[in-house]
Amino acid sequence: MSSHTVSQRYLSTRGGSYDLSFEDVVLKGLASDGGLFIPEEIPSLPEDWASKWQHLSFSDLAYEIFSLFISPSEIPSEDLRNIILRSYSTFRTKEVTPTVTLDTERNIHLLELFHGPTFAFKDVALQFLGNLFEYFLVRRNQGKVGRDREHLTVIGATSGDTGSAAIYGLRGKKDVSVFIMHPDGKVSPVQEAQMTTVMDANVHNIAVDGTFDDCQDFVKALFADPEINKTHRLAAVNSINWARILAQITYYFYSYFTLINSSSFVSGATVRFVVPTGNFGDILAGYFAKRMGLPSEKLVIATNENDILHRFWKTGKYEKKPVHGQEAEGGFVEDGAKAHVDGVKETLSPAMDILVSSNFERLLWYLAYRVYSSDSDSVQQRRATAGEHVRNWLNELKSEGGFHVDESILAAASEDFESERVSDEETLRTIKEVYSWPSPAAKKTSTNGYILDPHSAIGIAATLRSIERSPPPTTHHIALATAHPAKFSRAVDMALNAEKGFSFDKVLPEELAGLEDKPRRLNKCKKADGWEGVRRMVIGEVEAELAAAERAGRRNGSQSHS
Numbered sequence: 142m143s144s145h146t147v148s149q150r151y152l153s154t155r156g157g158s159y160d161l162s163f164e165d166v167v168l169k170g171l172a173s174d175g176g177l178f179i180p181e182e183i184p185s186l187p188e189d190w191a192s193k194w195q196h197l198s199f200s201d202l203a204y205e206i207f208s209l210f211i212s213p214s215e216i217p218s219e220d221l222r223n224i225i226l227r228s229y230s231t232f233r234t235k236e237v238t239p240t241v242t243l244d245t246e247r248n249i250h251l252l253e254l255f256h257g258p259t260f261a262f263k264d265v266a267l268q269f270l271g272n273l274f275e276y277f278l279v280r281r282n283q284g285k286v287g288r289d290r291e292h293l294t295v296i297g298a299t300s301g302d303t304g305s306a307a308i309y310g311l312r313g314k315k316d317v318s319v320f321i322m323h324p325d326g327k328v329s330p331v332q333e334a335q336m337t338t339v340m341d342a343n344v345h346n347i348a349v350d351g352t353f354d355d356c357q358d359f360v361k362a363l364f365a366d367p368e369i370n371k372t373h374r375l376a377a378v379n380s381i382n383w384a385r386i387l388a389q390i391t392y393y394f395y396s397y398f399t400l401i402n403s404s405s406f407v408s409g410a411t412v413r414f415v416v417p418t419g420n421f422g423d424i425l426a427g428y429f430a431k432r433m434g435l436p437s438e439k440l441v442i443a444t445n446e447n448d449i450l451h452r453f454w455k456t457g458k459y460e461k462k463p464v465h466g467q468e469a470e471g472g473f474v475e476d477g478a479k480a481h482v483d484g485v486k487e488t489l490s491p492a493m494d495i496l497v498s499s500n501f502e503r504l505l506w507y508l509a510y511r512v513y514s515s516d517s518d519s520v521q522q523r524r525a526t527a528g529e530h531v532r533n534w535l536n537e538l539k540s541e542g543g544f545h546v547d548e549s550i551l552a553a554a555s556e557d558f559e560s561e562r563v564s565d566e567e568t569l570r571t572i573k574e575v576y577s578w579p580s581p582a583a584k585k586t587s588t589n590g591y592i593l594d595p596h597s598a599i600g601i602a603a604t605l606r607s608i609e610r611s612p613p614p615t616t617h618h619i620a621l622a623t624a625h626p627a628k629f630s631r632a633v634d635m636a637l638n639a640e641k642g643f644s645f646d647k648v649l650p651e652e653l654a655g656l657e658d659k660p661r662r663l664n665k666c667k668k669a670d671g672w673e674g675v676r677r678m679v680i681g682e683v684e685a686e687l688a689a690a691e692r693a694g695r696r697n698g699s700q701s702h703s
C-alpha cells in the first residue's frame with residue numbers, strides 16, 4: 142500500500158467485507174456483524190524509513206505513518222498535516238511522548254504517554270479522533286442547515302481514562318453529542334471529576350451501577366441495535382474504533398527513534414516494549430508497528446489481577462472467570478480480601494479492571510489467518526476462514542464464558558508476545574522501589590524520586606521479570622507509562638506516604654488542582670434497565686440538545702467550530 146494509491150478498504154474480524162473506506166470505518170466504529178474493522182493489508186515501511194524518519198518530530202512521524210493507511214484521495218495531505226498538528230499542539234511537551242531512562246545499568250526506559258490534556262495515553266489518539274470527526278462532519282455538512290446536517294452521537298465506555306480523553310477531544314464540537322458510560326464509584330476521584338465537571342452542552346456522562354464490562358456491553362448492544370441506528374449516526378471513541386489503534390502506532394516508532402538516537406543504544410541491541418494492558422488496544426498498536434517492520438523483539442503484556450490475557454498466554458484458554466485457586470505466574474488467582482464484581486476484581490489500577498479485552502478479537506483474526514490457511518487458498522478464502530474462526534470463538538465466549546485455542550494458535554501468539562500478571566502488592570512495591578532509584582528520569586522531576594502511577598508500575602514490575610529472560614546489555618526495555626500519578630492518589634499515597642519528604646500535593650499538576658470541588662453534571666443508569674435504558678436516555682438527550690441548538694441558531698451551518 143503506497144501513500145499515493147487509493148485508500149485501502151477494511152474488513153470485519155467476523156468475516157464480513159463491506160468495501161468500506163477509512164472515513165466509513167472511522168465514522169461507523171463497529172462492523173454490522175459485530176466485528177471490529179481491520180485494514181485489508183498491513184502496509185510495510187518504505188525502504189529508507191529508518192534514515193528518513195529517524196529525526197522527525199512526533200507530528201511529522203505521525204503524518205508519515207498515517208499516510209501509509211490514508212491516501213490523499215480521502216484526506217488531502219495538507220489537511221491531514223493540519224489535523225495532526227492541531228491534535229498534538231495541545232500537549233504540554235514538545236516531544237508529545239518523550240522517552241526517559243529509569244535505569245541506565247539495566248536499560249529500562251519509560252515512554253511517557255501522559256502529557257496530553259487529560260494526563261493519560263488516550264489523549265494521543267483521542268485528540269486526533271476528535272479533530273478527525275470534526276473534519277469529516279464539516280466536509281459532509283457544507284451548505285446544509287438544521288435537521289439536514291449530519292449529527293454524530295458518540296457512545297463510549299470507560300474505566301476512567303478513555304472517557305475524559307474523549308470528552309476533552311470532543312467538547313464543544315459542532316454536530317457531535319458525546320455519551321460516556323462509566324462504572325459508578327469505580328473510577329478514581331480525579332477521573333470522575335475530569336469527566337463530570339465539563340459543562341459543554343454536547344457532553345453527557347452516565348454512571349452505571351455495574352462494571353466497565355457492563356458499560357462496554359451496552360456500547361456494543363447499541364451499535365447492534367437497528368432502531369437507534371435508523372435514527373442516529375452512532376460513532377465510537379473506544380479502541381474498537383480503528384483510528385484509535387492507528388494513532389497509537391506513532392509512539393512506538395517515536396520511542397524507538399528516541400532510544401536509538403541516544404548514546405545508551407549500541408547498534409544491534411534489541412528492544413522490548415512492555416505494555417500495561419486491559420482492553421488490548423495499546424499493545425495492539427505495538428503489534429501493528431511490529432508487523433509493519435519496527436524492530437521490536439517482543440511485546441510484553443502486563444496485566445493486573447484481572448488477568449484473562451495472561452491466562453490465555455499461559456494456557457490457550459480465554460475464559461471470563463478464573464477457576465478458584467488456579468495457578469498463575471506470580472501467585473495464585475484467589476479472592477483475597479477485595480470485592481469481585483461479576484468476575485472483575487477491583488484493583489489499585491482501576492483503568493485496567495476489565496474482564497474481556499475487546500481488541501483481542503483483532504489479534505485472533507491475524508493469528509487464525511496465519512495458522513489456518515494454506516498457501517493454495519486465495520486471499521478471499523483465507524480471510525473468510527479467519528473470520529469464521531473468530532466468529533466461532535466469540536460465540537463460544539458469549540455462550541460458554543470462554544474458549545480454548547489449539548497449540549498452533551498459542552505458538553503463533555507467543556512469537557510476538559509474552560505476558561506477566563502483577564498483583565496489587567507488587568504494584569505498590571514497584572512504585573516504592575522506583576521512587577528510590579537515582580535515575581536520570583528522577584533528576585528531571587520536582588519530587589525526590591520518580592513517581593509511577595499504578596498502571597505504569599505494572600509495566601515496570603513486568604519489565605523486571607522480562608529482564609530475567611532477556612537481560613542487558615543487549616536488550617533495552619521500553620515500558621509504557623500510561624497515566625500521570627496524580628490521577629491515582631490512592632495507590633500512590635499507599636505506596637509512598639511513609640517516604641520522607643513525600644507529599645501528594647507535589648504530584649498534583651495545577652490543571653488538576655481544585656477540580657474535585659467544581660460543579661458536576663451526570664446521569665445515573667441502572668444496570669437492570671439494560672442497554673435499552675441507555676438508549677432511551679441517549680435519544681431523549683440528543684433530541685433536547687438539538688432542539689436547544691436550533692433555538693439558539695447554532696445549526697445554521699455558519700458558525701465556526703471550536
Ligand SMILES: Cc1ncc(COP(=O)(O)O)c(C=O)c1O
Pocket residue numbers: 261262301302303380417418419420421422423424492493596597623624
Ligand atoms: C492508565 C491506563 N493504563 C493502561 C490501560 C490499558 O490499555 P488498553 O486498554 O489499551 O490495554 C488503560 C485503559 O485502557 C489505562 O487507562
Ligand SMILES: N[C@@H](CCOP(=O)(O)O)C(=O)O
Pocket residue numbers: 298299300301302303304378379380381419420422492493499
Ligand atoms: N482503560 C480504558 C478502558 C476502555 O478502553 P479503550 O481503550 O477501548 O477505550 C479507560 O480508561 O476507559
